[in-house]
Amino acid sequence: MKKYNLIKLLSAIALTFTLSACTEDEKVEMKTTEVKTVEVKKEVQTKAPVEVNVSPSKDLQVDLGACKGCHGANFEKEALGKSKIVSDMTKAEVSASLIGYKDGTYGAAMKSVMVGQVSKYSDEALSNTGLGK
Numbered sequence: 001m002k003k004y005n006l007i008k009l010l011s012a013i014a015l016t017f018t019l020s021a022c023t024e025d026e027k028v029e030m031k032t033t034e035v036k037t038v039e040v041k042k043e044v045q046t047k048a049p050v051e052v053n054v055s056p057s058k059d060l061q062v063d064l065g066a067c068k069g070c071h072g073a074n075f076e077k078e079a080l081g082k083s084k085i086v087s088d089m090t091k092a093e094v095s096a097s098l099i100g101y102k103d104g105t106y107g108a109a110m111k112s113v114m115v116g117q118v119s120k121y122s123d124e125a126l127s128n129t130g131l132g133k
Contacts, residue, residue: 060120060121060122060125061125062098062118062121062125062126062128062129064129064131066117067086067117070083071083071086074087075087075131079110080110082108082109082110083110084097086131086132087131087133088133089131089132089133090132090133091130091131091132091133092132093132094129094131094132095126095127095129095132098118098121098126098127098129099118099123099126099127101114101115101117101118102115102118102119102121102123102126
């Protein structure tokens with residue numbers, strides 16, 4: 001207990017000495033920090049839409065292999081149970097239907113699927129698939 005009192009006494013003496021060391025001529029300068037609110041506006045620049053030329057290539061031949069997945073290896077199936085059987089159609093009917101899918105004038109349930117399939121081909125390529133009787 002005596003040890004604790006001695007530490008307490010020495011601390012009090014050190015504090016008194018520290019405080020008495022300051023004279024009135026010395027000024028303690030306090031710095032204050034001013035907090036400012038700054039409004040930040042972020043401008044968003046939008047880019048103009050990029051136009052992509054997706055004109056059909058005259059040189060691109062119709063990939064009949066892609067058609068066989070739905071229409072059958074010999075075009076003997078109703079694609080997904082909804083289309084006409086291509087092998088039963090005439091060459092003129094096949095050409096007209098493919099071009100009609102491309103320009104949006106032909107098709108029913110599967111129209112949206114077929115538009116994506118034929119849009120990359122020229123009318124000439126769609127007319128020369130060799131499909132039909």
